[in-house]
Amino acid sequence: MKDHPSVQSGRISTLDPRTAARRLAPLPDEQIAAILGDMHVGYAVEILAGFESDRRARIAAATPFGQGQLWIEDHGYPEGTVGRLVEIPPAVFRPEAVVAEVIPALRETVQRRMVVHIFVTGPDGELVGVVAFRELLFARADQTLAEIMQRDPFCLRPETSLVDAMREVLARHSPVYPVCDEARHLLGMVQGQALFEQQSFEISGQAGAMVGVDKEERLATPWPRSLRLRHPWLQVNLLTAFAAAAVVGYYEDTIRQFVVLATFLPVLMGQCGNLGAQSLAVTLRGMTLNELRAEHTLKLAAKEGMLGLCNGFLTGLVAALAMYLAARGHDNPGALALAGVLLAAMTAACVLSGVAGALIPVTMRRLGADPAMASGIVLSTATDVASMAMFLGLAAWLLI
DSSP states (O other), X not given: OOOOHHHHHHHHTTSOHHHHHHHHTTSOHHHHHHHXXXXXXXXXXXXXXXXXXXXXXXXXXXXGGGHHHHHHHHTTSOXXXXXXXXXXXXOEEOTTOBHHHHXXXXXXXXXXXXXXXXXXXXXXXXXXXXXXXXXXXXXXXXXXXXXXXXXXXXXXXXXXXXXXXXXXXXXXXXXXXXXXXXXXXXXXEEEHHHHHHHHHHHHXXXXXXXXXXXXXXXXXXXXXXXXXXXXXXXXXXXXXHHHHHHHHHHTHHHHHHOTHHHHHHXXXXXXXXXXXXXXHHHHHHHHHTTOOOGGGHXXXXXXXXXXXXXXXXXXXXXXXXXXXXXXXXXXXTTHHHHHHHHHHHHHHHHHHHHHHHHHHHXXXXXXXXXXXXXXXXXXXXXXXXXXXXHHHHHXXXXXX
């Protein structure tokens, strides 16, 4: 016996969109349409985009109320915008419609879809009012919607980012919101729950994106696809690691004369990497919440540089003491100089790490790339190469 579409949709929703599209491909168009109809609209849009254009059109045509065609249109909006979540409203009437006509017209609709608001549009399709479904119970049968509707209601624009949309609806507490263009023509509606679910999904993908994990990868994604998604970034990481190795090789003679330097290289790299990651996390959070404006970039970089200076100096004092004791333990006459080199290198490298953590995601966004995608890999390379070059370069310059 075949599973109910809602059961299959629950299984499919654990996969990434491309894998889900491949799993659904052998099924009839009508069954695929029914499964997608039970899913979160944003995810349904992504899965439908995974089919060839002809198949996509057939699946869209099999959806009720023309919802599938709207999914295809939704995919034309940028990721992370309201337009990706637009649905066809179940109840749209003219202002002159009377309650006695509206209620019978909705009886069949409410058996198939949840009706929360009735959207009232003018002759050109512009949104002129909204009527809460419960208001029909208290209205007289001869009243028109124009008499009981809320005029000039709040609406969202399709190009609005999810973060901005959530900020606008936070105090409104409505289950659904109309979506209109600049001229207030009704394009559809978006569910409040869908807004918050989609943004939660976007935020959940940031941690992985920082280390090269595509945000569409899920726990149930098959391992061959996970390999294709992750491996390219590991190759990039390997190439950047060669840069760090080249720095060590360049100062091989210095390390040979002062073996204790090699002992403290991981300490320096780890400290700078962690400080840079803190700066990166705060910057990405500010970008996600739309708190970081272009004019604030230099101020942010200066703040993170100052934090790097203070934290680098304070942790550098502890590391320098450890270096001094270790060098003295090996009867190294330059123990104090080595400690000073480590303190100076850690302070300078931490300043650079803090600034890099703030500027790398901003730079990636200006280049048109995802600011979170693999920024951790870029940052770790920058901090590793810079910290080792400063440490070993200062040692070679001052001690040899």
